[in-house]
Every structure is written in C-alpha cells, then in structure tokens.
Amino acid sequence: MATRLFEGKSHASHYQKYRLSPPQKIQDLILNYLGNRLKKPFGLAVDVGCGTGQTSRSLVPYFQKVLGTDISEAQIEQANHADGFPNLVYRVSAAEEIPAENASVDLITACAAVHWFDIEKFLKEADRVLKPCGCLAFFTYLPNMEVHYKHQSQQLTQVITELQDVLSPYVHEKVQHVISGYKDIFNAIPYTDKKRVENIDSKISMSLKDMLGLIQTFSMYQTFLSFEPEKAKDLVKTTEQRFLEIMQVSSSEEIIELRLNNVCVLASKPE
16 A cells, blocks of 8 residues: 555645646656657546646646546645646545546656555556556656755755755655665566656756745655654754855745756556
C-alpha cells in the first residue's frame, strides 16, 4: 500500500499554496515522448498522487479529459477549491486502484509521488488502464537545491544544506528512491520502450517567503513538525532570519531564484 504522509488539512493547505507546477522542460519532454507513440487528439490523462492538482492543471490544455487522483481527502478537497476546468476532475483513490477502464488511458503521470506508492501493484494497475502505446511519466526534483541572490548565492545555498542536515533524521526510507534518481523505479518498469532523463534543470523566481513555505510541505519537515513542533517552527524562523541577514534585506517578500535538478522516467506500453 502507498505510504500516507500528506493527509492533514494544514499540510494540504500548504501544498496548495506553495507546491510547484512541473517545469516547462519536463512538460515538453513528456508531450513529445507521448506524441511519438500516440496520435492527437490525446484522450485521457491520469495524474496519480496529484496532491492539490498542480500537475493535473498543467495537463488540461493537451487532453480531452484529465483525472487527478490522490489517497488524501484533504488534498483532493484543496484541489477542488482551485480554479476549475471543464475537462478536469479529481477523485480520492489509492495509486494502486486507478478509477479508469481497461486500456482507456493515454498518459499516467506522477510528480514527486511515485516513490510513495507500492511500486509493483501500481505498475500492474497502470498496465491495466493504459492503452497500447500509452505512456508513463514519473518525475521529481532532487534534494540538491540551490538558492541564488546577487553575490550571496553560495552562502544561501549553504543555509539550505544545513537545514536539510537538521531534517535528515526525519527522511522516510522511500525518499531513497528520489536520492537515487528513480533508478530502481525505472528498473522495475517491465516495458522495453523506456528511458530515464537526468539533469533537467529548472530555475524558479519566488519570494523568500514562498521558498520557506515550499520547504514546509516536504515530508521530512512535516515529520519533524509532528515530533518536535516548537523546534520545527523555530527552524523556519531561524532560517528566515539567516537569509534576511545574508541578503541584507528586511522583508521575506524579496525575490530569490531557486534552482532545482530534476529527473524524469518515461515508458511506453507495447502495442
């Protein structure tokens, strides 16, 4: 069964506010891969482990119907509160039980999510619902984040590294899939038509406040918060203060650039 760490209402609210949409490079990579295997118009895409719907909404322009699924009722509730689209629906559902007919799905995506699933059961279920030549696309950003701001980038990135060191005892074992760049998940996919694309860089301009909000959505921070709530909150405050001092600014609305390194696993079901 999938690991369940993202179900609290407060966590879901943070997720909706601060989680990132997939980088355009990854969207283009997925759509080009799919377009070389299935003809347009694309029918149904299913975004599994959709959280509050960031990836689901990014798929809307390209598919006749998009279905976002998540095991968390709180996450789906937040997704439904976002801007609606006539071709997008959400359902509470385990990753291993996709609410779709046999051979009906063009594309299955999972953004920063597949490592939480029961991989063997999920891949069997994905095979059931995918059309012949339908595709899988699993992608995530890796832990080695960089923060850039004027000439203080090295110092700011060091602050993030130290924060991650504090959180390291609370990293779930399944996050090792991410640290390894989804190599074992790639190997588990039974299809021969597959590839793993590394070193997909993304640069996101955001406020310092939003970056700290993003960090608070991470599973290790939420685990730390559940065990040591005051220490977890103090960690965020201390980190914010360190950033402000290094940047020599007084407001957390100051814009920084967050640089991420992403990996994407793509695969296509045989004809």
